[in-house]
Amino acid sequence: MPKPIAGIVYNDIKPIACKVASEIEEKLAGSGWDVRMTTGVGGILEYSTPGSPVCNTRIEQLTPPNFDRDIEFAVVLGGDGTVLSAFRQLAPHNIPLLTINTGHMGFLTETYLTHLDEAVDKLLAKDYEIEERSMLTVRVFRNDAMLWEALTLNEMVLHREPLTSMCHFEVQIGQHAPVDVAADGIIISTPTGSTAYSLSAGGPVVTPEVPVLQLAPICPHSLASRALVFSDRESVKVFPATPNRMVMVVDGNGGCYILPDDHIYIEKSVYPARFIRLRSPEFFRILREKLGWGLPHIAKPTSVELP
Structure with a gap:
């Protein structure tokens, strides 16, 4: 019986992302998974110049050679830029992504490295939801x-x-x-x-x-x-x-x-971005945590004593 297949996309200019990618690969392989790895570089778009206006790769050709529709999920390690890059690479193959923040803001990421073990355990137990977003x-x-x-x-x-x-x-x-x-x-x-x-x-x-x-x-x-x-x-x-x-x-x-x-x-696009959610999506919570939206106002004093 063939092994289930998982993917890992990581930001290779960040040592912590490289280290964690190896750790996740080892854990998934030890649980009987075939693991395929790539960096986020393949989804980074180029800039054209006036003398060379055609410089990009077609949408369906950005997917790494060893990634296909047989991959059940992929783990993304990086910041928002890596997440955006990963979806450009993998959305055409309908691969859901668990996004783990190793960057700064991480507005598009689902969880942090401090919850890594719990996140991987939920992946292996298939204890998650998939949220689709338009591209x-x-x-x-x-x-x-x-x-x-x-x-x-x-x-x-x-x-x-x-x-x-x-x-x-x-x-x-x-x-x-x-x-x-x-x-x-x-x-x-x-x-x-x-x-x-x-x-x-x-x-x-x-x-x-x-x-x-x-x-x-x-x-x-x-x-x-x-x-x-x-x-x-x-x-x-x-x-x-x-x-x-x-x-x-x-x-x-x-x-x-x-x-x-x-x-x-x-x-x-006909290709949605498929986010793996380890808990039910709560958009207002993200707005509050990342952008400070909806935080309660600091109470003002009811009276002020003048000297």
């Missing part, structure tokens, strides 16, 4: 030819270059009439990404299970330009309505230059 497929076209594509869990950002002025963006959501947004940039985000760059740009927080996407302008030139939430069944086309070259970035990780004749096509 986006982002594609760049020039003269109807696709130049660049990526899978993203958080957001796509299109913004001006540092030394250029404010830009105009023509945005078409589904079959609705295009709108013009004058701003330094725009963000198209998932509910997961609503707590990332979009939050800093003034967008609302969206709970993960809500089937929507969000458009948030960056430093808009109008009081009427505010974040917009719309159905994730709608695709989005973005045209740079300006003669200036722009920069597109996904998940704060990689991207390409966008020229005036290019356009970006964004839609909900």
